[in-house]
Amino acid sequence: xxxxxxxxxxxxxxxxxxxxxxxxxxxxxxxxxxxxxxxxxxxxxxxxxxxxxxxxxxxxxxxxxxxxxxxxxxxxxxxxxxxxxxxxxxxxxxxxxxxxxxxxxxxxxxxxxxxxxxxxxxxxxxxxxxxxxxxxxxxxxxxxxxxxxxxxxxx
Numbered sequence: 433x434x435x436x437x438x439x440x441x442x443x444x445x446x447x448x449x450x451x452x453x454x455x456x457x458x459x460x461x462x463x464x465x466x467x468x469x470x471x472x473x474x475x476x477x478x479x480x481x482x483x484x485x486x487x488x489x490x491x492x493x494x495x496x497x498x499x500x501x502x503x504x505x506x507x508x509x510x511x512x513x514x515x516x517x518x519x520x521x522x523x524x525x526x527x528x529x530x531x532x533x534x535x536x537x538x539x540x541x542x543x544x545x546x547x548x549x550x551x552x553x554x555x556x557x558x559x560x561x562x563x564x565x566x567x568x569x570x571x572x573x574x575x576x577x578x579x580x581x582x583x584x585x586x587x
Contacts, residue, residue: 436515436571437543438514438515441573442512444510450511452487453503454502455499455500456476457476462492462493464491465543466488466489467482468485468488480538487504509575511575513573513574514572515556516569516570516572517530518548526565530561532559535554535555536553536556546558554577
């Protein structure tokens, strides 16, 4: 199955998603579906294994001057994202035990995915299956647990 960039699946409580325009720090380039965080009040691309995640980019941006803006989906405790699983061997598939499990995320080929080979940071919790159990690189619904914007609480 193809790997898809993360995107909004739904808001758990039916509320509208929180869309904002964040100012971006200088010399940033990112694509739709990449995770961002705030540093000194400016949006930056999350590192390879982020300790905190604040938002999902809703537009591709190449910024050379600090203070340009980007549309973002601010992550809250009600935001459920669609993401694909990846891992080694059988971990590359959706498994029944994944429901409720926490995993790390990583960017692979510039697309953020659930990294079932690692759960040291426990950045996302799988809350529903979109594709059937056994689907390779299957799509699941997740709640981000390591949010650094002050909008959400820790699960």
